[in-house]
Amino acid sequence: MSIALKNKNSQSRKLSVDYGEARISFTLQQGKRKTLSISVLPDMTVEVKAPEEANLHQVKDRVRKRAPWILKQQKQFETYLPAQPTRKYVSGETFRYLGKQYRLKISKGTATREVKLKKGYIEVYLPGKPDQKDTMKAVEDWFRSRAREVLSKRFHDYLKVTKLKLPKPPPMEIRKMKTRWGSCTKEGKIILNPELIHVPSRCIDYVIAHELCHVIEHNHSKRFYALLEREMSDWKAVQRRLNGSGK
DSSP states (O other), X not given: OOOBOOOTTOSEEEEEEEETTEEEEEEEEEESOSSOEEEEOTXXXXXXXXXXXXXHHHHXXXXXXXXXXXXXXXXXXXXXXXXXXXXXXXXXXXXXXXXEEEEEEEEESXXXXXXXXXXXXXXXXXXXXXXXXXXXXHHHHHHHHHHHHHHHHHHHHHHHHOOOOOSSOOOEEEOOOSSBSEEEOTTOOEEEOGGGGGSOHHHHHHHHHHHHHXXXXXXXXXXXXXXXXXXXXXXXXXXXXXXXXXO
């Protein structure tokens, strides 16, 4: 016996299906349409739109068949790097360092090139008559240097306090990635994006925790999320903060 989804009092329902060890929750919206569509939104929620006369079992079966694609899309969005603004590298422009905003202050004609963090400013000292490229290089070199030092320290400090039962301390590499905050290779190497230097320390720890969980569970199964929940009980709130971060 089929179960019709049509409901005059409610056009949206919260449902879920199990796929292996993963549970996929989704919102089902009925309407006057001929086809069924499945969308994964940037916040990782799943949205299904179906005809009014759609059958519940058929809808769930369709979601289950699309589960590999849905989980892959969610993984791509989970630690997705937001678009960054175009920079002009002029005095007064704001940059984020560990989640806090600093204004750029450029001092030209100095004896040597130097960058300092001082009282709400990123102060850049440049010799001669530098142009935008010189300023950009000085600022980016400084952020890159800070990223190497800060991320390396937070990673190794985190390994000392993690609850995860790792087979051995995994190697870590800092590497620029276009769309990811972090990654874990099949061999268990953790890769951290130097762009993390712009986000709050708690967000850096979340990315480290997330990727370390992948050393044990290289997927997004229920066991993975159970590990992550034990590591960082507020990970969902931290993740939202991370995905809204920018320079």
